[in-house]
């Protein structure tokens with residue numbers, strides 16, 4: 620990718636989750652090499668760095684994926700930036716997927732010229748990022764910005780084990796779980812018919828949206844609960860963080876559009892603190908599913924000349940070791 624966001628080449632491959640971390644790193648290096656080799660030679664020679672977006676938690680300063688639920692039990696404390704940097708002979712920089720997406724929207728999308736915003740991505744799970752003064756807010760451990768795990772209730776256990784998190788109401792996986800239960804209990808003729816047709820386990824978030832569209836009350840209630848949780852959470856984000864914009868991306872948000880954003884705008888207008896609510900805009904993200912690729916460019920370029928990202932964490936704070 621070049622400075623203006625033009626994508627020169629891309630490659631993708633299957634992630635060999637069952638084969639362990641060495642095989643996953645090898646697959647990443649192969650995909651990187653394939654996309655480099657697909658670029659014209661003058662571009663190939665001008666590549667300066669690699670940006671890496673990974674599910675969290677990660678340690679961005681050391682370039683280490685601490686653990687991630689979807690890569691198998693062996694994939695933890697993986698020094699992915701060092702390994703891929705060595706494989707490619709280039710400096711490599713890592714951050715959590717929500718943070719990288721926020722950098723993408725700030726460089727090329729809905730947060731251009733907006734140094735104070737929060738980013739939310741609503742798809743299988745709910746990710747987030749906080750940008751303040753044009754910089755990602757990481758906290759001392761690099762774990763800040765997990766806005767999808769903000770509590771909005773005292774019920775409902777989240778996939779992460781926490782209680783009442785936004786993701787437990789709004790995430791695609793969580794809503795699909797609720798829908799499968801409703802189908803099994805016979806509380807929705809639409810979902811029950813679908814379970815008979817294609818199997819209970821294959822009911823997903825898109826089916827719930829289809830059900831709502833066709834007038835199914837249970838599907839409507841599941842989505843309405845998610846939208847309500849989102850609206851309540853936005854009030855909290857506005858009151859706590861005073862963002863200029865709340866940029867919302869991800870497949871569910873892209874599909875729901877105004878149905879998700881309008882109730883949140885109304886809730887914020889009615890109940891958030893007066894000063895921050897008069898400033899904030901809640902807007903759709905602009906970059907779609909490739910937002911992570913877009914974000915890797917500003918990620919790598921902004922850190923290339925910054926010693927804090929080449930050595931160790933920039934603060935003296937060390938929570939574990941004291």
Ligand SMILES: [Zn+2]
Pocket residue numbers: 767768777778779780781784786787
């Ligand atoms: Zn959670």
